[in-house]
Amino acid sequence: MARTPVGFAGPNPEAVRLGKRLKDAREYVGITQEEAANHLKVRRSAISEMEAGKRGVGALEMKSLAVLYERPTSWFTGESEQLHVPEDVAFLARTVSDLSENDRGELASFAEFLRSRSKVNKNG
Amino acid sequence: MARTPVGFAGPNPEAVRLGKRLKDAREYVGITQEEAANHLKVRRSAISEMEAGKRGVGALEMKSLAVLYERPTSWFTGESEQLHVPEDVAFLARTVSDLSENDRGELASFAEFLRSRSKVNKNG
């Protein structure tokens, strides 16, 4: 995790937010830093520093903590849980579900064609 | 990211899976490694190695890529296996997301055609 820019000493605000959430979640389920550390196979000090935003958190570490703390990773990252799927996309997905396997193949080919065509238009 | 145990040289299977998903997602939105690298403020080689599972992915990096690739982080971690959609349907849904509104209309029309055709075949 050398994500924070080179000449930047101050704490990364986003990392601090992430750490707070990790800490909140841990305390909510009543787990000590040591137990969390054992779960993650890291030193306890690592947990302490992660929660303070002084140390990076690996994506897989976060996933593992998500299990231990019983929360989705999106809760830690603060993502909006909304799926953001336009209605026409949803409609297509539903329609596709009704089709036979052959027809799905045809449709997929056509979709692929449209996709490559739009690429060509963009590039040229 | 020294998450993998000390005396373990082989690739971390979970990291490899994560990398594959990152790569798939990037390719679906038609972005190059270089563009992704610019977005993350890392070298392109970092993207290459992340996708190969040879390099750790920070939690905040993953969140940033989630925005760029238009997926929830849970998709990268593999948390969202709840949907149970057949793979070809899922693929179509993803491809559709790439298309312009016009192309979606075309595709929807074609899907509708296929659906009605199969109905006719059933009834006759």
Add this chain to the structure above:
DNA sequence: CCCCGTTGTCTGTTTTTCAGACATGTGCTA
């Protein structure tokens, strides 16, 4: 006050990542 469980912080060592270049692969065009 003292104990004890828990958490915060420090330092030298180890591991990972960076930075940049070089190498490979793939598609296109003459």
Add this chain to the structure above:
DNA sequence: TAGCACATGTCTGAAAAACAGACAACGGGG
């Protein structure tokens, strides 16, 4: 086929981050 352009894979010394372990500090009971 050769040549080229673009995207991606991979290597190496330098720099940064994480580890490992210890010590300090906080806080609640006895």
